[in-house]
Amino acid sequence: MTAAESGPAREDALHGAETEARHSGSARKLSEHPVPGGGVLLEVSDLRVTFALRGRTVHAVNGVSMSVSHGETLAVIGESGSGKTVTSRAIMGLLSPAARVSGSAVLLGSELIGLTEAQMRRHRGRDIAMIFQDPASSLNPTMRIGKQITEAIRMHLPLDHSEARARALELLDLVQVPSPRARFDDYPHQFSGGMRQRVMIAIALACSPRLLVADEATTALDVTTQAQIMDLLMDLQDELGMSMIMISHDMGLAATYADRVLVMYAGRVVEQAPTERLFAHVRMPYTKVLLDAVPRLERAPHSLFATIGGRPPDLTALPVGCSFAPRCPRVEDLCHAERPPLTEHESRHHWACFSPCPDERR
Ligand SMILES: Nc1ncnc2c1ncn2[C@@H]1O[C@H](COP(=O)(O)OP(=O)(O)OP(=O)(O)O)[C@@H](O)[C@H]1O
Ligand code: SF4
Ligand SMILES: [Mg+2]
Incomplete structure (x- = not known):
């Protein structure tokens, strides 16, 4: 990491008011993140x-x-x-039959796109698992917690009832639900939001997936619980050697926990880079606008936070050129005529833009 990459841009992102409260004392520094262990898991x-x-x-x-x-x-x-959720659901084969999906998603050497539901079930849980924003709607309110975890385990693993129960207790312990035996026969409504999310994580981890997709997994939680759940996910990731796709609106969470950040706009990737690099050398105007919209502590009380002007594009009538052109402060004629390709302009730093923001930290 260069001095510039750990500089003020990332500090800014991290010092948003919400982020400060959320992560105080609990965030892992990026330098402590494991270096991704080489080799592509999902392409x-x-x-x-x-x-x-x-x-x-x-x-x-x-x-x-x-x-x-x-x-x-x-x-x-x-x-x-x-398009964050639709992308991940397409990879997991979890879209409604009304969706038309094309392209490729190769996980551990196996193509996932185009599999039947029965074929996809062999990968779900075992190779790839997902946790969603709202545990209340993902858990069955009429079924005891222990039974829900046990059923998830038995769906994928050839264990008898008592072996599955032992594994479920192990998982509850792993996700730090206190007194797992005492809580095993509770119903979801007897758990707090944070504890329900821990149960969802336990279910997702039932078969030790290689890739965990967390879709706004902490958004519905208060800031303290959010930090606890993120820290738990990071610890589990280290312990189990998983990879993780963390879908979020929150730049602060991305800056704190991710090794690499990918920015989407109108169903396309518009910028991606290692986290330190992205926040220190942001080039795509849309990413810059997103970063500028992060609330900051130093702003005067009751001052309006920056908002992103204009509306997201109509996905039924996308323009021929750059989708961000109608809202872009740096728009040029070319942007309306042609779509900028996503190109690796610097090492591991890709952006799709004809007139990128100047690199202020060069
Ligand atoms: N079943 C569907 N039928 C029609 N359009 C859909 C359907 N599911 C998703 N979409 C559209 O696809 C687009 C991308 O949706 P998606 O849920 O992936 O967004 P997102 O980035 O996850 O947003 P959010 O941050 O709000 O979760 C949206 O315009 C959405 O309305
Ligand atoms: S290509 Fe043009 S419109 Fe699109 S982000 Fe870059 S400068 Fe803005
Ligand atoms: Mg979503």
Whole structure:
């Protein structure tokens, strides 16, 4: 890491007011992150997803290519509707049959796109698992916690009832639910939001997946619980050697926990780089605007936070050129005529822009 890469841009991102409260005393420094252990675990190429909606076509994901290395945490960020969830659900085979999916997602050497539900089930849980934003709607309110975990285990592993129960207790212990035996027969409503999210993590980890996709996994939680859950996920990742895709609106979370950050806009990747590099040398105007919108402590009380002007594009009628052009402070004529390709301009730093922001830390 260079001095510039650990400089003020990243500090700014980390010192947003919310982020400060969220991570005080609990954040891992980036320098403590494991160096991704070489070798690609997941390789996504030209992934596209459309939905037919009232006679129109929604172009939700438009040629996403990305990879995740063994042991790596990749943050995927972008405004609401940018295609983060649809991308991950397409990889997991969890979209409705109405979705049209093309492209490739190779996990541990196996192509996932185009698999039948029965074929996909062999990978889900074991190779790739997902945790969602809202544990309340993901857990069955009428079923005891222990039974829900046991059923998830038995769906994937050839264990009898008592072996599955022992494994479920082990998992509850792993995700630090206090007194797992006493809580085993509780119902979800007897757990707090943070404890329910721990149960969801236990279910996701039931078969020790190689890749965990956490989709806004902590967004619904208060800031203290959020930090505890993120720290738990990081510890589990180290312990189990998993890779993680962390989907978030929150630049502060990405800056604190991810090895690499990928920015999406209108169903495309518009910038990606190792975390330190991205925050110190942001080049794509959209990423810059996202960063500028992070609330900061030093702003005067009651001052308005920067917002992102304009509206996200209509995914049923994307422009031929750059999708960000109508909102971009650096727009040029060319941006309306042609789409900028995502290109690796610096080592491991890719951006898609004809007129990138100047590199202020060069
Ligand atoms: N079943 C569907 N039918 C039609 N359009 C859909 C469907 N599912 C998702 N979309 C559209 O696809 C686009 C991308 O949605 P997605 O949920 O991936 O966004 P996101 O980046 O995860 O946003 P958020 O941050 O709000 O979770 C949105 O415009 C959404 O309305
Ligand atoms: S290509 Fe043009 S419109 Fe798009 S982000 Fe770059 S400068 Fe802005
Ligand atoms: Mg989403």
